[in-house]
Amino acid sequence: MTTPHPSWDSSYTADMPPPWDIGRPQPAFARLADEGMLRGQVLDAGCGSGEQALLAAAHGADAAGVDLSPSAIEQARRKAAERGLKVRFQVGDALDLGQLGQTFDTVIDSGLFHTFDDDARARYVASLASVLRPGGRCYLMCFSDRQPGEMGPRRVRQDELRAAFSDGWAVESIVADTFDVNRGPFPTTTVQAWLATFQRT
Numbered sequence: 739m740t741t742p743h744p745s746w747d748s749s750y751t752a753d754m755p756p757p758w759d760i761g762r763p764q765p766a767f768a769r770l771a772d773e774g775m776l777r778g779q780v781l782d783a784g785c786g787s788g789e790q791a792l793l794a795a796a797h798g799a800d801a802a803g804v805d806l807s808p809s810a811i812e813q814a815r816r817k818a819a820e821r822g823l824k825v826r827f828q829v830g831d832a833l834d835l836g837q838l839g840q841t842f843d844t845v846i847d848s849g850l851f852h853t854f855d856d857d858a859r860a861r862y863v864a865s866l867a868s869v870l871r872p873g874g875r876c877y878l879m880c881f882s883d884r885q886p887g888e889m890g891p892r893r894v895r896q897d898e899l900r901a902a903f904s905d906g907w908a909v910e911s912i913v914a915d916t917f918d919v920n921r922g923p924f925p926t927t928t929v930q931a932w933l934a935t936f937q938r939t
């Protein structure tokens with residue numbers, strides 16, 4: 739397992755939560771859950787403090803979450819206990835999801851893809867493929883090149899998403915959406931995103 743970068747873990751031990759940790763699921767994933775898309779065995783890759791995995795569990799999924807940050811996983815487990823939800827949260831590396839020894843029907847990525855450089859992107863997509871069953875879907879939200887300025891994470895273009903998921907995947911849709919944020923370095927509480935749906939072939 740990769741040792742967590744200190745900045746990731748410290749994000750969850752600071753006085754203020756990180757910008758991406760809004761204390762509830764992202765609206766895009768809440769819509770997917772309401773539409774019955776977060777079903778079966780669901781993995782939240784880079785789950786942070788667990789809101790998307792907890793959302794899936796609340797909608798009847800057999801949910802799991804993995805994150806590099808021990809502090810984030812501790813918070814996620816605490817939330818699960820407080821809400822009476824059964825979710826398997828564990829510290830782990832999204833670049834090596836095969837370590838989980840399990841396959842899934844659905845994978846969630848809420849703000850992880852855009853943290854990787856080009857080399858890590860390829861490793862990440864291969865890691866996702868190693869745990870997603872054929873016919874399973876990955877719902878991925880990432881920072882969009884439509885977001886003005888340079889603050890925050892690397893912007894991602896649609897063609898970059900299509901290229902990353904070109905081998906062994908079907909691109910079902912890539913649509914404009916938004917992330918809710920706790921401001922942080924941003925002037926507003928919403929930022930531009932892509933919501934992509936990929937099916938494992």
